[in-house]
Amino acid sequence: MTVVTRFAPSPTGFLHIGGARTALFNWLYARHHEGKFLLRIEDTDRERSTDEAIEAIFDGMKWLGLDWDEEPVFQFSRRDRHAEIARQLIDEGKAYYCYASKEELADMRETARAEGRPPVYDGRWRDRDPSEAPAGVDPVVRFKSPNEGVTVVHDLVQGDVTFANEQLDDMILLRADGTPTYMLSVVVDDYDMGVTDIIRGDDHLTNAARQKQLIEAIGWPVPNHSHIPLIHGPDGAKLSKRHGALGVEAYRDMGYLPEALRNYLLRLGWSHGDDEVISTEQAIEWFNLENIGKSAARFDFAKLENLNGLYIRNADDAYLTSLVAPILAKNTGQEISSNQLKLIEKAMNGLKERAKSVNSLAESSLFLIAERPLALDDKAKSLITEEASAVLMRLADRLEALEQWNPETVEEAVRAAAEAENLKLGKIAQPLRAALTGTTVSPGIFDVLNVLGREQSIGRIRDVRSD
RNA sequence: GUCCCCUUCGUCUAUCGGUUAGGACGCCAGAUUUUCAUUCUGGAAAGAGGAGUUCGAUUCUCCUAGGGGAUACCA
Known part of the structure; x- marks a missing residue:
């Protein structure tokens, strides 16, 4: 069976760094198995979903180089299909209408909590006859989940995780306005899209148990689950806008290379022995679920920056x-x-x-x-003393006399000048750098001379004449 | 409150019962050097705590503590 993975963000904001890693893992897993990587936009929350967010997600994915197969699926457009499954469940007696008001629900939770019981819906409409329904109330549809026993999620990262069914209440499948909820939609979409492997953040671990119950009630095969740990901010707390929870485009704007970010994200929670620098090709070849760690990782800009520098140099x-x-x-x-x-x-x-x-x-x-004459910064200015200026003017003459202008000839000229002036190379190189670049930091000075060319170089040197 | 998960240097991690507990980032020291950076060498730095299993536990089990997640007509 070919592997089918998916990334299913909700378009309520940008593609944040945790989502990006989830997408990366799904992408790598699919590519490793030569399967398919699908994209689904979970836009069933009409209030919070925006077109800008959808665009931001597409852009972020593209920038990161995570190409998806087939057209993206928009979950809201499939609501009729979701509702159809809900009705089917009602017909089969596996779901029912619930008329409880929000106030009732709130009370229920409160008393349960006060009594130390799990704060779940008590199933008061589970077996009640529809004829008892209060007039003028639009009911929600709830799933009739098993009350006893346990549900165990066979997670490829977390291992077997067991939930007592009494902890899992009868979740809402269809809202009062008839629209499907996330729980129903994911299950139906994953099945219809042929998803074989669900890789997502471990904040969905409890959901996996509920979804498994639903899937089994419908009679579909349960996909493989892998719940990966979340990424935390530098302080160990949940990612917030203050630290790491920026959109990937923010990382682009900070000057990070997508390949560096990919490498960094990969190593955050996944390892391959002592390997640190891992190309995308190698990542596809090596990626697996077994080597995903189980504990949350903190985001560390210093390490990202180091990797970024390395990727830039190469x-x-x-x-x-x-x-x-x-x-x-x-x-x-x-x-x-x-x-x-x-x-x-x-x-x-x-x-x-x-x-x-x-x-x-x-x-x-x-x-x-930069246009001549260059504006020198303060440090550069202080290097152009009268003495230095004089030296530079003599150097300019020497450079002018060069028949050829190339890395070798300019280096030779500068070194010869230093020798003639009885100066250490540094004593002439720094003022020269200041004159040529306006700063005290630049690539090698011979390199600068060569790149700038004869006219600019000599012109810039003469521009700092002090008299 | 209830349920679930996690816990090795500051950070990311390796180790799959026996290692001087390894690597990387960062940090410190030194070398190279025309600035900065790179590069190179060296150094400090870790198994949350407590029981148990075992000849032997970082590794397996339990408890405690700490952290995280979930508890919506959000996804």
């Missing part, structure tokens, strides 16, 4: 340039010309060596496209 120059360009355009408020792009790409090899994010890459490539 990334293709043209690819990085294409990511940097729009950021640069946005930050400078001007379009980046193709010549400037060439310049950036040429410098990228030196730039990416010291970048931790795409944003810092953009920041550090700013000097390449």
